[in-house]
Amino acid sequence: MREKILNYIEKNSRVELAELAVLLGTTEAEITKELTDMESEGIICGYHTLIDWDKVTTDRVNALIEVRVTPQRGHGFDDIAERIYKYPEVNATYLISGGYDLLVSLEGKTLKEVSSFVTQKLSTLENVISTTTHFVLKKYKDHGTILNGDKTDERMIMMP
Amino acid sequence: MRNPLSETIVNIKPSGIRKFFDIASEMKDVISLGVGEPDFDTPWHIRDEGIYSLEKGRTFYTSNSGLIELREEITGYIGRKCGIEYDPKSQVIITVGGSEAIDIAMRAMCDPGDEVLIPQPSYVSYEPCAILAGAVPVIIELKNEDEFRLTKQELLDSVTDKTKILVMPFPNNPTGAVMTREDLEDIAKVCIEKDIFVLSDEIYSELTYCGDHCSIASLPGMQERTILINGFSKGFAMTGWRLGYACGPEQIISQMTKIHQFCIMCAPTTSQYAAVEALRNGDKDVKMMRESYDQRRRFLMHSFKEMGLSCFEPYGAFYVFPDIREFGMTSEEFAFALLDAERLAVVPGSAFGDSGEGFIRISYAYSLEKLKVAMERLGHYIEGLRNRK
Numbered sequence: 235m236r237e238k239i240l241n242y243i244e245k246n247s248r249v250e251l252a253e254l255a256v257l258l259g260t261t262e263a264e265i266t267k268e269l270t271d272m273e274s275e276g277i278i279c280g281y282h283t284l285i286d287w288d289k290v291t292t293d294r295v296n297a298l299i300e301v302r303v304t305p306q307r308g309h310g311f312d313d314i315a316e317r318i319y320k321y322p323e324v325n326a327t328y329l330i331s332g333g334y335d336l337l338v339s340l341e342g343k344t345l346k347e348v349s350s351f352v353t354q355k356l357s358t359l360e361n362v363i364s365t366t367t368h369f370v371l372k373k374y375k376d377h378g379t380i381l382n383g384d385k386t387d388e389r390m391i392m393m394p
Numbered sequence: 395m396r397n398p399l400s401e402t403i404v405n406i407k408p409s410g411i412r413k414f415f416d417i418a419s420e421m422k423d424v425i426s427l428g429v430g431e432p433d434f435d436t437p438w439h440i441r442d443e444g445i446y447s448l449e450k451g452r453t454f455y456t457s458n459s460g461l462i463e464l465r466e467e468i469t470g471y472i473g474r475k476c477g478i479e480y481d482p483k484s485q486v487i488i489t490v491g492g493s494e495a496i497d498i499a500m501r502a503m504c505d506p507g508d509e510v511l512i513p514q515p516s517y518v519s520y521e522p523c524a525i526l527a528g529a530v531p532v533i534i535e536l537k538n539e540d541e542f543r544l545t546k547q548e549l550l551d552s553v554t555d556k557t558k559i560l561v562m563p564f565p566n567n568p569t570g571a572v573m574t575r576e577d578l579e580d581i582a583k584v585c586i587e588k589d590i591f592v593l594s595d596e597i598y599s600e601l602t603y604c605g606d607h608c609s610i611a612s613l614p615g616m617q618e619r620t621i622l623i624n625g626f627s628k629g630f631a632m633t634g635w636r637l638g639y640a641c642g643p644e645q646i647i648s649q650m651t652k653i654h655q656f657c658i659m660c661a662p663t664t665s666q667y668a669a670v671e672a673l674r675n676g677d678k679d680v681k682m683m684r685e686s687y688d689q690r691r692r693f694l695m696h697s698f699k700e701m702g703l704s705c706f707e708p709y710g711a712f713y714v715f716p717d718i719r720e721f722g723m724t725s726e727e728f729a730f731a732l733l734d735a736e737r738l739a740v741v742p743g744s745a746f747g748d749s750g751e752g753f754i755r756i757s758y759a760y761s762l763e764k765l766k767v768a769m770e771r772l773g774h775y776i777e778g779l780r781n782r783k
Contacts, residue, residue, distance in 0.1 A: 238685070241685075242689075253693075256692055256693055256696040257689035257690075257692055257693055257762075258689065258692075259688075259692050387433070389429045389431055389433070390429075391411070391415040391419075391426070391428045391429055391430075
Protein backbone atom coordinates (compact mmCIF):
# COMPACT_ATOMS: atom_id res chain seq x y z
CA MET A 235 0.00 0.00 0.00
CA ARG A 236 2.83 2.41 0.87
CA GLU A 237 4.35 2.08 -2.54
CA LYS A 238 0.96 2.62 -4.19
CA ILE A 239 0.38 5.77 -2.17
CA LEU A 240 3.85 7.06 -2.96
CA ASN A 241 3.52 6.29 -6.66
CA TYR A 242 0.32 8.29 -6.75
CA ILE A 243 1.28 11.33 -4.69
CA GLU A 244 4.65 11.58 -6.38
CA LYS A 245 2.65 12.74 -9.41
CA ASN A 246 -0.19 14.48 -7.62
CA SER A 247 0.30 15.44 -4.00
CA ARG A 248 -2.85 17.57 -3.98
CA VAL A 249 -5.22 14.62 -4.33
CA GLU A 250 -7.92 14.58 -1.69
CA LEU A 251 -7.49 11.78 0.80
CA ALA A 252 -11.05 10.50 0.36
CA GLU A 253 -10.49 10.26 -3.38
CA LEU A 254 -7.13 8.55 -2.99
CA ALA A 255 -8.81 6.00 -0.73
CA VAL A 256 -11.35 5.20 -3.49
CA LEU A 257 -8.66 4.94 -6.16
CA LEU A 258 -6.51 2.59 -4.13
CA GLY A 259 -9.40 0.60 -2.70
CA THR A 260 -8.73 1.41 0.95
CA THR A 261 -10.03 3.73 3.69
CA GLU A 262 -9.29 7.36 4.32
CA ALA A 263 -8.11 6.49 7.84
CA GLU A 264 -5.57 4.03 6.43
CA ILE A 265 -4.24 6.62 3.98
CA THR A 266 -3.96 9.28 6.69
CA LYS A 267 -2.10 6.91 8.97
CA GLU A 268 0.36 5.83 6.27
CA LEU A 269 1.03 9.42 5.25
CA THR A 270 1.64 10.55 8.83
CA ASP A 271 3.92 7.57 9.45
CA MET A 272 5.88 8.13 6.27
CA GLU A 273 6.26 11.81 7.11
CA SER A 274 7.65 11.04 10.54
CA GLU A 275 9.92 8.32 9.16
CA GLY A 276 11.37 10.81 6.71
CA ILE A 277 10.17 8.86 3.67
CA ILE A 278 7.99 11.76 2.57
CA CYS A 279 10.27 14.78 2.78
CA GLY A 280 7.96 17.49 1.50
CA TYR A 281 5.15 18.39 -0.88
CA HIS A 282 6.54 20.71 -3.52
CA THR A 283 5.19 22.31 -6.64
CA LEU A 284 6.62 21.73 -10.10
CA ILE A 285 6.86 25.15 -11.73
CA ASP A 286 7.92 26.00 -15.24
CA TRP A 287 9.62 29.30 -14.31
CA ASP A 288 10.31 30.06 -17.95
CA LYS A 289 6.64 30.88 -18.32
CA VAL A 290 6.72 33.31 -15.39
CA THR A 291 9.86 35.33 -15.95
CA THR A 292 12.71 35.39 -18.45
CA ASP A 293 15.56 36.54 -16.23
CA ARG A 294 15.84 33.37 -14.18
CA VAL A 295 18.36 30.70 -15.03
CA ASN A 296 19.17 27.20 -13.84
CA ALA A 297 22.75 26.05 -13.46
CA LEU A 298 24.45 22.72 -12.85
CA ILE A 299 27.90 23.03 -11.36
CA GLU A 300 30.48 20.28 -11.41
CA VAL A 301 32.76 20.56 -8.41
CA ARG A 302 36.04 18.76 -7.82
CA VAL A 303 37.10 18.67 -4.19
CA THR A 304 39.76 17.18 -1.94
CA PRO A 305 38.14 14.68 0.39
CA GLN A 306 39.03 15.02 4.05
CA ARG A 307 40.50 12.32 6.18
CA GLY A 308 37.81 10.70 8.34
CA HIS A 309 34.98 12.66 6.78
CA GLY A 310 35.27 11.87 3.08
CA PHE A 311 33.10 14.24 1.11
CA ASP A 312 30.42 14.80 3.71
CA ASP A 313 31.84 17.89 5.39
CA ILE A 314 32.58 19.74 2.22
CA ALA A 315 29.19 18.73 0.78
CA GLU A 316 27.54 20.15 3.86
CA ARG A 317 29.36 23.44 3.52
CA ILE A 318 28.02 23.69 0.02
CA TYR A 319 24.44 22.53 0.48
CA LYS A 320 23.89 24.83 3.44
CA TYR A 321 23.89 27.83 1.13
CA PRO A 322 20.22 28.64 0.64
CA GLU A 323 20.66 29.27 -3.09
CA VAL A 324 21.67 25.64 -3.61
CA ASN A 325 18.77 23.55 -4.78
CA ALA A 326 20.34 20.09 -4.80
CA THR A 327 23.74 18.55 -4.09
CA TYR A 328 24.79 15.07 -5.17
CA LEU A 329 27.98 13.06 -4.71
CA ILE A 330 28.74 11.70 -8.17
CA SER A 331 30.89 8.91 -9.59
CA GLY A 332 33.08 9.73 -12.58
CA GLY A 333 35.23 12.70 -13.55
CA TYR A 334 34.24 15.04 -10.74
CA ASP A 335 32.88 14.73 -7.21
CA LEU A 336 29.87 16.90 -6.46
CA LEU A 337 27.07 18.07 -8.67
CA VAL A 338 25.41 21.22 -7.38
CA SER A 339 22.17 22.48 -8.82
CA LEU A 340 20.95 26.06 -8.65
CA GLU A 341 17.44 26.81 -9.81
CA GLY A 342 15.50 29.94 -10.62
CA LYS A 343 18.33 32.39 -9.97
CA THR A 344 19.44 35.43 -11.88
CA LEU A 345 22.67 35.23 -13.84
CA LYS A 346 24.28 37.55 -11.33
CA GLU A 347 23.30 35.38 -8.38
CA VAL A 348 24.80 32.30 -10.00
CA SER A 349 28.03 34.00 -10.92
CA SER A 350 28.53 35.56 -7.52
CA PHE A 351 27.76 32.24 -5.83
CA VAL A 352 30.37 30.44 -7.91
CA THR A 353 33.11 33.06 -7.82
CA GLN A 354 32.71 34.36 -4.29
CA LYS A 355 31.40 31.42 -2.33
CA LEU A 356 31.96 28.06 -4.01
CA SER A 357 35.39 28.58 -5.57
CA THR A 358 36.84 30.10 -2.47
CA LEU A 359 36.06 27.12 -0.25
CA GLU A 360 39.23 25.53 1.01
CA ASN A 361 38.79 22.02 -0.37
CA VAL A 362 37.33 22.98 -3.73
CA ILE A 363 39.85 22.29 -6.48
CA SER A 364 37.82 23.41 -9.47
CA THR A 365 34.31 24.16 -10.71
CA THR A 366 32.62 23.97 -14.10
CA THR A 367 29.32 25.78 -14.44
CA HIS A 368 26.72 24.62 -16.98
CA PHE A 369 23.75 26.85 -17.65
CA VAL A 370 20.53 25.08 -18.58
CA LEU A 371 19.36 26.36 -21.96
CA LYS A 372 16.03 24.59 -22.07
CA LYS A 373 14.17 22.27 -19.77
CA TYR A 374 12.34 19.50 -21.65
CA LYS A 375 11.33 17.24 -18.84
CA ASP A 376 11.42 17.61 -15.07
CA HIS A 377 10.29 15.24 -12.31
CA GLY A 378 8.97 12.84 -14.94
CA THR A 379 6.78 15.53 -16.45
CA ILE A 380 7.26 16.67 -20.03
CA LEU A 381 7.00 20.45 -20.04
CA ASN A 382 5.00 21.77 -22.98
CA GLY A 383 3.90 18.20 -23.64
CA ASP A 384 0.21 18.73 -24.27
CA LYS A 385 -1.24 16.05 -26.49
CA THR A 386 -4.63 15.80 -28.11
CA ASP A 387 -6.62 12.61 -28.09
CA GLU A 388 -6.35 11.27 -31.63
CA ARG A 389 -8.21 8.04 -31.06
CA MET A 390 -11.26 7.34 -33.18
CA ILE A 391 -14.31 5.26 -32.46
CA MET A 392 -13.66 2.30 -34.74
CA MET A 393 -16.23 -0.19 -33.63
CA PRO A 394 -18.18 -0.47 -30.45
CA MET B 395 -25.76 -4.78 -65.31
CA ARG B 396 -25.84 -7.70 -62.92
CA ASN B 397 -25.72 -7.15 -59.18
CA PRO B 398 -21.99 -6.98 -58.44
CA LEU B 399 -22.37 -7.87 -54.77
CA SER B 400 -22.38 -11.03 -52.73
CA GLU B 401 -25.69 -11.63 -51.01
CA THR B 402 -23.92 -12.91 -47.91
CA ILE B 403 -22.01 -9.67 -47.49
CA VAL B 404 -24.95 -7.41 -48.21
CA ASN B 405 -27.04 -9.24 -45.63
CA ILE B 406 -24.52 -8.66 -42.85
CA LYS B 407 -25.70 -5.71 -40.77
CA PRO B 408 -23.24 -2.81 -40.64
CA SER B 409 -22.24 -1.63 -37.19
CA GLY B 410 -25.19 0.55 -36.13
CA ILE B 411 -23.14 2.71 -33.85
CA ARG B 412 -21.44 4.68 -36.61
CA LYS B 413 -24.25 7.18 -36.94
CA PHE B 414 -24.30 7.91 -33.23
CA PHE B 415 -20.62 8.74 -33.02
CA ASP B 416 -20.70 10.70 -36.26
CA ILE B 417 -23.23 12.97 -34.60
CA ALA B 418 -21.18 13.09 -31.39
CA SER B 419 -17.99 14.01 -33.23
CA GLU B 420 -19.66 17.04 -34.78
CA MET B 421 -20.89 18.46 -31.50
CA LYS B 422 -18.76 20.84 -29.47
CA ASP B 423 -17.46 20.14 -25.97
CA VAL B 424 -18.47 16.48 -26.09
CA ILE B 425 -16.81 14.07 -23.71
CA SER B 426 -16.74 10.67 -25.32
CA LEU B 427 -16.25 7.55 -23.27
CA GLY B 428 -16.70 5.42 -26.36
CA VAL B 429 -13.20 4.46 -27.38
CA GLY B 430 -12.14 0.84 -26.97
CA GLU B 431 -8.38 1.30 -27.01
CA PRO B 432 -5.84 2.31 -24.36
CA ASP B 433 -5.22 6.01 -23.78
CA PHE B 434 -1.55 5.26 -23.13
CA ASP B 435 1.02 5.60 -25.88
CA THR B 436 2.99 2.46 -26.64
CA PRO B 437 5.86 2.43 -24.08
CA TRP B 438 8.86 4.23 -25.54
CA HIS B 439 11.32 1.31 -25.41
CA ILE B 440 8.92 -0.71 -27.57
CA ARG B 441 8.51 2.10 -30.09
CA ASP B 442 12.26 2.56 -30.08
CA GLU B 443 12.78 -1.08 -31.01
CA GLY B 444 10.38 -0.63 -33.93
CA ILE B 445 12.33 2.42 -35.09
CA TYR B 446 15.62 0.54 -34.70
CA SER B 447 14.36 -2.32 -36.85
CA LEU B 448 13.56 0.20 -39.59
CA GLU B 449 17.00 1.80 -39.27
CA LYS B 450 18.53 -1.63 -39.64
CA GLY B 451 16.60 -2.11 -42.85
CA ARG B 452 14.46 -4.95 -41.55
CA THR B 453 11.78 -4.14 -44.05
CA PHE B 454 11.19 -7.54 -45.64
CA TYR B 455 8.50 -10.16 -45.18
CA THR B 456 8.95 -12.49 -42.25
CA SER B 457 8.00 -16.16 -42.49
CA ASN B 458 4.27 -16.73 -42.85
CA SER B 459 3.82 -17.72 -39.23
CA GLY B 460 5.90 -14.77 -38.05
CA LEU B 461 9.41 -14.24 -36.67
CA ILE B 462 10.59 -17.30 -34.81
CA GLU B 463 12.08 -15.07 -32.05
CA LEU B 464 8.64 -13.61 -31.49
CA ARG B 465 6.92 -16.99 -31.50
CA GLU B 466 9.44 -18.19 -28.94
CA GLU B 467 8.82 -15.13 -26.78
CA ILE B 468 5.08 -15.77 -27.04
CA THR B 469 5.28 -19.40 -26.00
CA GLY B 470 7.57 -18.40 -23.13
CA TYR B 471 5.12 -15.69 -22.09
CA ILE B 472 2.10 -18.02 -22.20
CA GLY B 473 4.04 -20.65 -20.28
CA ARG B 474 4.86 -18.16 -17.56
CA LYS B 475 1.44 -16.49 -17.43
CA CYS B 476 -0.95 -19.40 -17.99
CA GLY B 477 1.16 -22.50 -17.48
CA ILE B 478 0.51 -23.87 -20.96
CA GLU B 479 3.25 -25.20 -23.22
CA TYR B 480 3.14 -24.62 -26.95
CA ASP B 481 5.68 -25.49 -29.63
CA PRO B 482 6.80 -22.19 -31.17
CA LYS B 483 7.55 -23.91 -34.49
CA SER B 484 4.17 -25.50 -35.13
CA GLN B 485 1.56 -24.26 -32.67
CA VAL B 486 1.74 -20.46 -32.99
CA ILE B 487 0.82 -18.02 -35.74
CA ILE B 488 1.37 -14.26 -35.64
CA THR B 489 -1.60 -12.40 -37.09
CA VAL B 490 -2.69 -8.89 -37.98
CA GLY B 491 -4.32 -8.18 -34.63
CA GLY B 492 -6.44 -10.61 -32.68
CA SER B 493 -9.18 -9.84 -35.22
CA GLU B 494 -7.47 -11.70 -38.04
CA ALA B 495 -6.93 -14.67 -35.77
CA ILE B 496 -10.67 -14.82 -35.04
CA ASP B 497 -11.45 -14.73 -38.76
CA ILE B 498 -8.98 -17.37 -39.91
CA ALA B 499 -9.68 -19.67 -36.98
CA MET B 500 -13.36 -19.79 -37.92
CA ARG B 501 -12.58 -20.25 -41.59
CA ALA B 502 -10.11 -23.03 -40.85
CA MET B 503 -12.59 -24.91 -38.66
CA CYS B 504 -16.10 -24.43 -40.06
CA ASP B 505 -18.01 -26.13 -42.84
CA PRO B 506 -21.38 -24.84 -44.07
CA GLY B 507 -24.03 -25.55 -41.48
CA ASP B 508 -21.68 -25.86 -38.52
CA GLU B 509 -22.89 -23.89 -35.55
CA VAL B 510 -20.74 -21.38 -33.69
CA LEU B 511 -21.90 -20.48 -30.19
CA ILE B 512 -21.42 -16.80 -29.41
CA PRO B 513 -22.12 -15.50 -25.92
CA GLN B 514 -23.39 -11.91 -26.00
CA PRO B 515 -22.99 -9.07 -25.10
CA SER B 516 -19.62 -9.35 -26.77
CA TYR B 517 -17.31 -7.82 -29.33
CA VAL B 518 -19.13 -7.29 -32.60
CA SER B 519 -17.00 -9.28 -35.03
CA TYR B 520 -17.62 -12.90 -33.97
CA GLU B 521 -21.01 -13.07 -35.63
CA PRO B 522 -19.99 -11.70 -39.07
CA CYS B 523 -16.79 -13.79 -39.02
CA ALA B 524 -18.85 -16.93 -38.39
CA ILE B 525 -21.19 -16.04 -41.25
CA LEU B 526 -18.28 -15.34 -43.60
CA ALA B 527 -16.86 -18.73 -42.67
CA GLY B 528 -20.13 -20.27 -43.83
CA ALA B 529 -21.16 -21.22 -40.32
CA VAL B 530 -24.36 -20.49 -38.46
CA PRO B 531 -23.92 -18.16 -35.49
CA VAL B 532 -25.97 -19.18 -32.46
CA ILE B 533 -26.26 -16.50 -29.81
CA ILE B 534 -26.19 -17.27 -26.09
CA GLU B 535 -27.67 -14.39 -24.12
CA LEU B 536 -25.68 -13.75 -20.95
CA LYS B 537 -27.41 -12.25 -17.95
CA ASN B 538 -26.72 -9.42 -15.56
CA GLU B 539 -27.62 -11.64 -12.57
CA ASP B 540 -24.77 -13.99 -13.54
CA GLU B 541 -22.50 -10.95 -13.86
CA PHE B 542 -22.46 -11.72 -17.57
CA ARG B 543 -20.56 -14.97 -17.18
CA LEU B 544 -21.44 -18.02 -19.24
CA THR B 545 -23.11 -20.74 -17.19
CA LYS B 546 -23.00 -24.46 -17.78
CA GLN B 547 -26.78 -24.58 -18.20
CA GLU B 548 -26.83 -21.80 -20.81
CA LEU B 549 -24.21 -23.69 -22.75
CA LEU B 550 -26.01 -27.01 -22.50
CA ASP B 551 -29.26 -25.38 -23.66
CA SER B 552 -27.58 -24.10 -26.82
CA VAL B 553 -25.57 -27.14 -27.86
CA THR B 554 -26.88 -29.21 -30.78
CA ASP B 555 -25.19 -31.98 -32.73
CA LYS B 556 -24.11 -29.31 -35.24
CA THR B 557 -22.25 -27.24 -32.63
CA LYS B 558 -18.61 -26.98 -33.65
CA ILE B 559 -17.12 -24.00 -31.83
CA LEU B 560 -17.79 -22.10 -28.63
CA VAL B 561 -16.44 -18.54 -28.57
CA MET B 562 -15.20 -17.55 -25.11
CA PRO B 563 -14.83 -13.75 -24.99
CA PHE B 564 -13.37 -13.18 -21.50
CA PRO B 565 -12.28 -10.79 -20.01
CA ASN B 566 -15.22 -9.32 -21.83
CA ASN B 567 -15.80 -6.30 -23.97
CA PRO B 568 -18.32 -4.63 -23.24
CA THR B 569 -19.23 -5.95 -19.78
CA GLY B 570 -15.81 -6.24 -18.14
CA ALA B 571 -16.83 -9.70 -16.89
CA VAL B 572 -14.13 -12.27 -16.14
CA MET B 573 -14.49 -16.02 -15.66
CA THR B 574 -12.59 -17.68 -12.85
CA ARG B 575 -10.96 -21.10 -13.01
CA GLU B 576 -14.01 -22.63 -11.27
CA ASP B 577 -16.39 -21.01 -13.76
CA LEU B 578 -14.28 -22.29 -16.64
CA GLU B 579 -14.09 -25.83 -15.27
CA ASP B 580 -17.87 -26.17 -15.65
CA ILE B 581 -17.68 -25.01 -19.24
CA ALA B 582 -14.69 -27.21 -20.04
CA LYS B 583 -16.54 -30.32 -18.88
CA VAL B 584 -19.38 -29.64 -21.31
CA CYS B 585 -16.99 -28.93 -24.17
CA ILE B 586 -15.16 -32.21 -23.67
CA GLU B 587 -18.38 -34.19 -23.20
CA LYS B 588 -20.04 -32.71 -26.27
CA ASP B 589 -16.83 -32.61 -28.31
CA ILE B 590 -16.88 -28.86 -28.97
CA PHE B 591 -13.86 -26.71 -29.84
CA VAL B 592 -13.22 -23.42 -28.09
CA LEU B 593 -12.09 -20.16 -29.59
CA SER B 594 -10.87 -18.28 -26.54
CA ASP B 595 -10.39 -14.57 -27.18
CA GLU B 596 -8.11 -13.46 -24.36
CA ILE B 597 -7.05 -10.10 -25.75
CA TYR B 598 -7.76 -8.44 -22.38
CA SER B 599 -5.93 -11.10 -20.34
CA GLU B 600 -3.40 -8.60 -18.97
CA LEU B 601 -6.17 -6.38 -17.67
CA THR B 602 -7.74 -8.20 -14.75
CA TYR B 603 -8.09 -6.65 -11.32
CA CYS B 604 -8.91 -9.51 -9.00
CA GLY B 605 -6.45 -12.35 -9.22
CA ASP B 606 -4.59 -13.56 -12.29
CA HIS B 607 -6.25 -14.36 -15.56
CA CYS B 608 -7.01 -18.04 -16.14
CA SER B 609 -7.05 -19.43 -19.67
CA ILE B 610 -9.52 -22.19 -20.46
CA ALA B 611 -6.74 -23.83 -22.50
CA SER B 612 -4.85 -24.51 -19.26
CA LEU B 613 -7.57 -26.84 -17.94
CA PRO B 614 -7.08 -30.61 -18.33
CA GLY B 615 -8.15 -31.88 -21.74
CA MET B 616 -8.68 -28.40 -23.15
CA GLN B 617 -5.42 -27.46 -24.84
CA GLU B 618 -6.08 -29.91 -27.69
CA ARG B 619 -9.49 -28.37 -28.39
CA THR B 620 -8.78 -24.67 -27.84
CA ILE B 621 -7.54 -21.92 -30.09
CA LEU B 622 -6.13 -19.30 -27.76
CA ILE B 623 -6.19 -15.82 -29.24
CA ASN B 624 -4.32 -12.89 -27.80
CA GLY B 625 -2.38 -9.86 -28.98
CA PHE B 626 -0.49 -6.73 -28.10
CA SER B 627 -3.20 -4.10 -28.60
CA LYS B 628 -4.76 -3.86 -25.18
CA GLY B 629 -2.20 -5.00 -22.61
CA PHE B 630 0.78 -3.29 -24.25
CA ALA B 631 -1.14 -0.33 -25.71
CA MET B 632 -0.18 -1.27 -29.27
CA THR B 633 -3.48 -1.06 -31.17
CA GLY B 634 -2.09 0.69 -34.24
CA TRP B 635 0.71 -1.84 -34.68
CA ARG B 636 -1.91 -4.44 -35.63
CA LEU B 637 -0.37 -7.48 -34.03
CA GLY B 638 -1.96 -10.52 -32.48
CA TYR B 639 -1.48 -14.26 -32.40
CA ALA B 640 -3.18 -17.61 -32.07
CA CYS B 641 -1.90 -20.71 -30.32
CA GLY B 642 -3.44 -24.14 -30.67
CA PRO B 643 -3.13 -27.69 -31.97
CA GLU B 644 -0.78 -27.98 -34.96
CA GLN B 645 -3.56 -29.49 -37.06
CA ILE B 646 -5.62 -26.29 -36.82
CA ILE B 647 -2.77 -23.76 -36.76
CA SER B 648 -1.31 -25.19 -39.98
CA GLN B 649 -4.62 -24.68 -41.81
CA MET B 650 -4.98 -21.17 -40.38
CA THR B 651 -1.46 -20.47 -41.61
CA LYS B 652 -2.56 -21.52 -45.10
CA ILE B 653 -5.35 -18.93 -45.17
CA HIS B 654 -3.04 -16.32 -43.66
CA GLN B 655 -0.39 -17.12 -46.25
CA PHE B 656 -2.78 -16.51 -49.13
CA CYS B 657 -4.45 -13.34 -47.90
CA ILE B 658 -1.97 -11.64 -45.60
CA MET B 659 1.48 -13.17 -46.27
CA CYS B 660 2.78 -12.15 -42.88
CA ALA B 661 2.07 -9.70 -40.07
CA PRO B 662 3.89 -6.33 -40.24
CA THR B 663 7.62 -6.85 -39.74
CA THR B 664 8.29 -3.64 -37.77
CA SER B 665 5.51 -4.53 -35.36
CA GLN B 666 6.92 -8.00 -34.84
CA TYR B 667 10.33 -6.67 -33.83
CA ALA B 668 8.69 -4.18 -31.47
CA ALA B 669 6.58 -6.98 -29.97
CA VAL B 670 9.68 -9.02 -29.14
CA GLU B 671 10.82 -6.08 -27.01
CA ALA B 672 7.35 -5.78 -25.45
CA LEU B 673 7.43 -9.38 -24.25
CA ARG B 674 11.05 -9.24 -23.12
CA ASN B 675 10.95 -5.99 -21.17
CA GLY B 676 7.36 -4.79 -21.00
CA ASP B 677 6.10 -6.29 -17.73
CA LYS B 678 6.59 -3.14 -15.68
CA ASP B 679 4.75 -1.01 -18.24
CA VAL B 680 1.80 -3.39 -18.23
CA LYS B 681 1.77 -3.29 -14.45
CA MET B 682 1.77 0.51 -14.42
CA MET B 683 -1.11 0.68 -16.91
CA ARG B 684 -3.08 -2.01 -15.11
CA GLU B 685 -2.79 -0.11 -11.83
CA SER B 686 -3.95 3.06 -13.48
CA TYR B 687 -6.99 1.33 -15.06
CA ASP B 688 -7.80 -0.24 -11.72
CA GLN B 689 -7.85 3.17 -10.01
CA ARG B 690 -10.22 4.52 -12.62
CA ARG B 691 -12.40 1.41 -12.35
CA ARG B 692 -12.69 1.93 -8.61
CA PHE B 693 -13.47 5.59 -9.15
CA LEU B 694 -16.32 4.76 -11.57
CA MET B 695 -17.82 2.10 -9.31
CA HIS B 696 -17.70 4.60 -6.44
CA SER B 697 -19.38 7.27 -8.56
CA PHE B 698 -22.15 4.87 -9.64
CA LYS B 699 -22.76 3.98 -6.03
CA GLU B 700 -23.05 7.64 -5.11
CA MET B 701 -25.54 8.32 -7.88
CA GLY B 702 -27.44 5.12 -7.13
CA LEU B 703 -26.79 3.59 -10.55
CA SER B 704 -26.87 -0.18 -10.51
CA CYS B 705 -23.78 -1.91 -11.91
CA PHE B 706 -22.15 -5.25 -11.11
CA GLU B 707 -18.48 -4.92 -10.27
CA PRO B 708 -16.45 -5.94 -13.32
CA TYR B 709 -12.91 -7.21 -12.85
CA GLY B 710 -11.56 -7.14 -16.37
CA ALA B 711 -10.81 -5.15 -19.54
CA PHE B 712 -11.42 -1.38 -19.28
CA TYR B 713 -15.19 -1.22 -19.41
CA VAL B 714 -18.06 -0.96 -16.98
CA PHE B 715 -21.59 -1.87 -17.98
CA PRO B 716 -24.15 -0.09 -15.81
CA ASP B 717 -27.81 -1.08 -15.80
CA ILE B 718 -30.15 1.69 -16.97
CA ARG B 719 -33.39 -0.29 -17.07
CA GLU B 720 -34.88 1.69 -14.16
CA PHE B 721 -35.30 4.69 -16.48
CA GLY B 722 -37.61 2.88 -18.88
CA MET B 723 -35.66 3.82 -21.99
CA THR B 724 -33.83 1.71 -24.53
CA SER B 725 -30.02 1.86 -24.46
CA GLU B 726 -30.05 3.88 -27.64
CA GLU B 727 -32.66 6.35 -26.41
CA PHE B 728 -30.67 6.79 -23.22
CA ALA B 729 -27.40 7.32 -25.09
CA PHE B 730 -28.90 9.84 -27.52
CA ALA B 731 -30.64 11.77 -24.73
CA LEU B 732 -27.47 11.79 -22.63
CA LEU B 733 -25.48 13.11 -25.56
CA ASP B 734 -28.08 15.75 -26.25
CA ALA B 735 -28.55 16.91 -22.67
CA GLU B 736 -25.06 16.58 -21.24
CA ARG B 737 -22.75 16.19 -24.22
CA LEU B 738 -21.54 12.86 -22.91
CA ALA B 739 -21.17 9.98 -25.36
CA VAL B 740 -21.36 6.37 -24.21
CA VAL B 741 -22.05 3.22 -26.23
CA PRO B 742 -25.56 1.70 -26.02
CA GLY B 743 -25.31 -1.86 -24.72
CA SER B 744 -27.57 -3.05 -27.54
CA ALA B 745 -24.68 -2.51 -29.95
CA PHE B 746 -23.18 -5.71 -28.51
CA GLY B 747 -26.21 -7.92 -28.96
CA ASP B 748 -29.82 -8.00 -27.82
CA SER B 749 -28.85 -9.05 -24.32
CA GLY B 750 -27.00 -5.75 -23.93
CA GLU B 751 -30.31 -3.88 -24.17
CA GLY B 752 -30.94 -1.89 -21.00
CA PHE B 753 -27.24 -1.27 -20.38
CA ILE B 754 -24.58 1.20 -21.49
CA ARG B 755 -20.88 0.64 -21.97
CA ILE B 756 -18.53 3.14 -20.40
CA SER B 757 -14.86 2.84 -21.29
CA TYR B 758 -12.31 3.94 -18.72
CA ALA B 759 -9.46 4.20 -21.17
CA TYR B 760 -9.55 7.90 -20.31
CA SER B 761 -7.74 10.10 -17.81
CA LEU B 762 -9.17 10.42 -14.34
CA GLU B 763 -9.73 14.15 -14.93
CA LYS B 764 -11.91 13.38 -17.93
CA LEU B 765 -13.79 10.64 -16.10
CA LYS B 766 -14.53 13.05 -13.25
CA VAL B 767 -16.19 15.56 -15.53
CA ALA B 768 -18.03 12.73 -17.29
CA MET B 769 -19.41 11.36 -14.02
CA GLU B 770 -20.61 14.82 -13.01
CA ARG B 771 -22.52 15.01 -16.27
CA LEU B 772 -23.93 11.51 -15.94
CA GLY B 773 -24.97 12.15 -12.33
CA HIS B 774 -26.66 15.39 -13.33
CA TYR B 775 -28.53 13.68 -16.14
CA ILE B 776 -29.73 10.80 -13.98
CA GLU B 777 -30.90 13.18 -11.28
CA GLY B 778 -32.94 15.02 -13.90
CA LEU B 779 -34.54 11.77 -15.08
CA ARG B 780 -35.47 10.80 -11.55
CA ASN B 781 -36.94 14.19 -10.74
CA ARG B 782 -39.10 14.05 -13.84
CA LYS B 783 -40.77 10.86 -12.69
